[in-house]
Amino acid sequence: MEYKPVIGLEVHIELSTKSKMFCSCPAEHFAKEANTQVCPICLGLPGALPYTNSEAIDSIIKLGIALGCKIPEFSKFDRKHYNYPDLPKGYQISQYDLPVCLGGQWTLDNHKKISITRVHMEEDTGKLIHRKVNGEKVTLVDFNRSGVPLVELVTDPDFESPKEVDEFLRDLRHLVRYLGISSADMEKGSLRLEANISLGRVKGREDKRVKLPDYKVELKNINSFKFLQKALSIEIKRQSEILDSGEKVNQETRGYDDYNKKTFSQRSKEGSEDYRYMPEPDIPPLIINKAAIARIKKLIPELPKEKQMRFKDSYKLPDNYVDLLVNDQDRADFFELAVKIGKAQGIDSKMIASAMLNNNLDRSSSSPADMVKKLVEVTKKDYASQAEIEKAVNKVINGNKKAVDDYKKGKTNVIGFLIGKAQGYLKGKGEVGLVRTELLKRLEKK
Amino acid sequence: MRPPLSIKGVQGDLKEKKYNCTELVNFYLGQAKKLNPTLNAFTTICEDFAFEKTKILNEIIQTNPKAFEEFPLMGVVLSLKDLFSTKGIRTTAGSEVLSDYIPPFSGTVVNKLEEAGAIIIGKTNCDAWGHGASGENSDFGPAKNPWDTSRVPGGSSSGSAVSVSAQMCMASMGTDTGGSIRQPAGFCNLVGLKPTYGAVSRYGVIAMASSLDTVGHLTRFAEDSEIIFNVIKGKDGKDGTIKDQYKENKALNIGIPKEYYGLGIDREIVELINAAKSKVKGVKFVEVSLPHTRYAIPTYYIIQPAEVSSNLARYDGVRYGKSRKAFGDEAVRRIMLGTYVLSGGYYDAYYLKAMKIRSKIINDFDRAFEKVDALLTPVSPTPAFKLGEKNEPLEMYMADALTAPASLAGLPAMSLPVGFSGKGLPVGMQLIGPRFSENVLFDLGKRYQEATDWHLQTPNL
Structure with a gap:
């Protein structure tokens, strides 16, 4: 039945x-x-x-x-x-x-x-x-x-x-x-x-x-x-x-x-x-x-469903980001303030949401302004250029034959050693992700 | 020493330093101790409490030249019906159930009285929980009428009436749900005020039937009634039903509702009231009709027990130290009646119907007050009856027939001494006004008392 x-x-x-x-x-x-x-x-x-x-x-x-x-x-x-x-x-x-x-x-x-x-x-x-x-x-x-x-x-x-x-x-x-x-x-x-x-x-x-x-x-x-x-x-x-x-x-x-x-x-x-x-x-x-009733209506804040719609519309964030932010009213407010402050400094809403939701940067910041300041510092860091990275990687590949061979035999963990070498040439200014990508590109090619 | 009978009289003596508050209390306590064994007016006399207060008041009179303006009840010795919760003083409600209960708080009215300079000397006997019209339902034995100790003083504020009548205090606070201040005032030759429902806070007064309960007082003079009323009335942020809607009314036309003068009313009571009509100048008497009057008692005895059954539910035997077996017969009767009329399937037939009739009774009064400014009626069908004379509950319930209608309508009403029966028993008349027209009642009462001296007569004790 x-x-x-x-x-x-x-x-x-x-x-x-x-x-x-x-x-x-x-x-x-x-x-x-x-x-x-x-x-x-x-x-x-x-x-x-x-x-x-x-x-x-x-x-x-x-x-x-x-x-x-x-x-x-x-x-x-x-x-x-x-x-x-x-x-x-x-x-x-x-x-x-x-x-x-x-x-x-x-x-x-x-x-x-x-x-x-x-x-x-x-x-x-x-x-x-x-x-x-x-x-x-x-x-x-x-x-x-x-x-x-x-x-x-x-x-x-x-x-x-x-x-x-x-x-x-x-x-x-x-x-x-x-x-x-x-x-x-x-x-x-x-x-x-x-x-x-x-x-x-x-x-x-x-x-x-x-x-x-x-x-x-x-x-x-x-x-x-x-x-x-x-x-x-x-x-x-x-x-x-x-x-x-x-x-x-x-x-x-x-x-x-x-x-x-x-x-x-x-x-x-x-x-x-x-x-x-x-x-x-x-x-x-x-x-x-x-x-x-009119007096009390004025005391009602924006409600979760409305906020969800607005966040999707105006911040162009992925659904899971929106849900996470809207779930926590304080965090949603923090986010919106940070976006406002970040706008003038070239920090966009996605970067802010990511910093909050992936790295909990809001939790270690005293205010939205403080968090934006940190983000600005990170983005303005003087990184090595792509050309400098390629040059350094080239030097590493040519100067470390044994390690390169080991990698090709399957010892992929030597990558860390190679990154370290490259950073040595770059005086530590290489963005790790980029250095790794460039290294892998060269290692796979040969 | 024997102090004057009025508040102003005593305060005049205190001002002139003929005696101080301690000596004054000594006089009343002397009366109380001498007469209480016979009259049984008090359940508790709080001597120490009173003397502590007189020390403070004596000091104030000595040092503050404005003492009598700042403390309108300076030196007024009061008793309180034992339904008033008093911090640190046993409060029994006249029932065995609370015979060991010492409250941790005082209510609004007690606090206001205390702050105004009143001296509380004791708690007075009453029908248990306020259930009764004779005082005989007290678990502490009945109080006796000082005019004839074989008779009841009326109830349920029985001890309150006796304490004032026998000059054991200047005035007494009571409660009136269906006539419990007016009727004993009538039986004991006193002025009894039942204020408008919603005029005086009920906070701290043990509830009988919450939609009918009012807090009022018994005095010898309408003027004293007014002085006390002005101290205790008004909002307190504790009783949500309190309003403040006084109007400046004048008493020009007084209605005589014919339904109140019908069968069962002693002829001599009607004659005494008729004789009183000529005593106040400048008012006209008009016959009016309140056609639903005869439904007041059946209506009252549905609504009141329903609320009683609810209000007594808290005495479930878990707290206050006494089991439910300690409830007396009358309380049990009302709990059963009230529980029945609120039960599923009966609510509409009884409670709801009673509420509808209550509206009709209110309409009767509203219509009458379009024509007249107050109503004049007897308080009770007879003067004080003998102890044990009314042993049928229904017979006793009929004693409220002339007072319950004003209670159902939430109107202010005052009973005033109007003379004596052939047997020498006090007789009262009742003035009923529109809501918040207490000033009219005081005005009529004062003018009437200026022209008469019934209220100055005291029992031979």
């Missing part, structure tokens, strides 16, 4: 705002001593109230605009209730029916469009730490992460292969970093992935449309892009085997075990959990007017 994967994504992005979502504690919590960045608000102490961080709202609007979402004028926060020790209020402040961003779109390299269902704002939870204290197994709670702004992005189930998922996620991470709203670091947990996947039956040989499946499997707690790709591939195989044998695939949440290269059941999901969503009465609705 022929199947087509139907995959949707849920991505959590922790924002890199200065303070938390609803209080003034620092939002950066990675590797900080437990419970050192907490206050009555993020601890949910009796009487504390949330107060919205406008930087976080600006950040999610930036992301929404970059993903082509609608930003409705009216949106609101809701309380999502569940009990867990890392959730100090017994509810998470999130958004239910009126999120900040709705209905965006992302185009993949194969021109396929992925619909973004919604992007909403919420707060992160604390963290449980399982540890032995005085020989006793205990569970401790660290609230440093509690209340850190979190953006949740949900896509339609538009992906048809793990490869498409991977491309989208790389684009998204890139985008988020360009926008400067998150480090989007999987290792630090500032980017978290969940995928739901099911297999649809292809209707017929001619009609390649897919009948939407009546189940979905959620893949959770996946630690890297690579693992997600693997887990999705393994899931496709597992589900198609079940379907081929005429069985039904269980609706459930599964994790991924890279050691055994398997996905495994975490909990079955028959009905949906009842979170008793309720409008958050402590926070007035967000009114995002046209002026606010």
Whole structure:
């Protein structure tokens, strides 16, 4: 039977705002001593109230605009209730029916469009730490992460292969970093992935449309892009085997075990959990007017895809050079500055890109101007002329019969010795590449 | 020594150095210690805390000639309902669940009061979490009405009303979600202000139902109510619902909403209010209608428990040292009700519907305020009832019938002493104004109190 994967994504992005979502504690919590960045608000102490961080709202609007979402004028926060020790209020402040961003779109390299269902704002939870204290197994709670702004992005189930998922996620991470709203670091947990996947039956040989499946499997707690790709591939195989044998695939949440290269059941999901969503009465609705959107649009820098196009057009660089430069926003900026400075000094963009990408010259330079200076020095070095090189090579060939014979017998490593001799005649002013080329030309000829 | 009953009276004495703040606190503490065993007004008396403060204030009065201008509450001895989080002072919410909880922070209002020169002498008893209209739902035993100790003082700000009424302090801070300041003020012959929703920060006040909760106070004089309100109102960058939309309103026409004078209201209460009408010159009384009034209680008892169930979710037994078994019956009842109405499949039928009716109640008021500048109503259907008299929850819920509508609409309302029943029990009237029209309520209240002396009468203790 022929199947087509139907995959949707849920991505959590922790924002890199200065303070938390609803209080003034620092939002950066990675590797900080437990419970050192907490206050009555993020601890949910009796009487504390949330107060919205406008930087976080600006950040999610930036992301929404970059993903082509609608930003409705009216949106609101809701309380999502569940009990867990890392959730100090017994509810998470999130958004239910009126999120900040709705209905965006992302185009993949194969021109396929992925619909973004919604992007909403919420707060992160604390963290449980399982540890032995005085020989006793205990569970401790660290609230440093509690209340850190979190953006949740949900896509339609538009992906048809793990490869498409991977491309989208790389684009998204890139985008988020360009926008400067998150480090989007999987290792630090500032980017978290969940995928739901099911297999649809292809209707017929001619009609390649897919009948939407009546189940979905959620893949959770996946630690890297690579693992997600693997887990999705393994899931496709597992589900198609079940379907081929005429069985039904269980609706459930599964994790991924890279050691055994398997996905495994975490909990079955028959009905949906009842979170008793309720409008958050402590926070007035967000009114995002046209002026606010215009203001935020101005804060959005040139985005990766646009920059890629421009670099190809205006610098005439090979694709792999463009990708490498655009991947790193700082490096791309460095490059552009260097090109501007280099222009007056006769250093072209290719030379600059090559110096950066092949020799990492930017890493050892204090500024673009410094790097250009180095390049100028190199190019202006007083090299021996082609005529001088030919003369020197001639002398070497004639004066070192034994070495020349050795070379011809196959001892090609004598070339170094011959180059050294030639450089002796040239007082070291020969450009090594040219000397070698000239030597080889003569050696092959005879 | 027995200090005057008003803020200005006490401040006049302090200026004239008839006594200092320490002696003043000594008087109130003496009252509190003498009467608290009978009246059960306080859950915690913070003597040391108060004396530390008086030392500072005495010094300021000695050295700063502008002390009374810079500190508008200089020498005002206050009690706080035990829902106000106070740094270093036990804060119980009237519940066993928090009976050992000492907060690491004080909220906006407490800080503002302290900075204005007020002296906090204790935390007052209340229905646990603010759930109740009699004070009987406190896990620390009920407070007693100083006018008749076999009766309730009203609730949920029960201890607050008792502490002011029995002169254990000058004024008391309370919270009003459905009538919890106005009703006990009415039962204890006091002025009770429930400000506009969004006028006074709720930061640091333990939440009952967040879309209805307001922070207000109980005093003897409308003038004192105004002095305190001017200190505590305004934006604080902590409560996102705070606005600042005051208008200079004048009270010319006062509406009499007929629905508030219907069945179940004691005749003598209606007569006392009718007699009060002639006391304020220059205002006209007009009959108006608020047709959705009778839906206020059913609506209130959907929205309020829904929010209660959410706000109490944090007391999950992991922190604060007490298990969930420590919740009393009324809290459990509201958690169950609220959880039910928010559950999948019921939300639309209950919560959403209640929100729609809430809009209709708001519209009623809006329409009335096109014609009139304030409304005059009774506070409660009866004067203070006997302890243990209302043992059916529903019966108790009906005590909010005349106060809950203004809460649902977020309007400012004030209860004022209007006389005494045949049995000698205090009776209150309620003034309700448009949003942010507190100035109208203060103006009417002050003019009324100039013409009457009901509020000057104190219980025989």
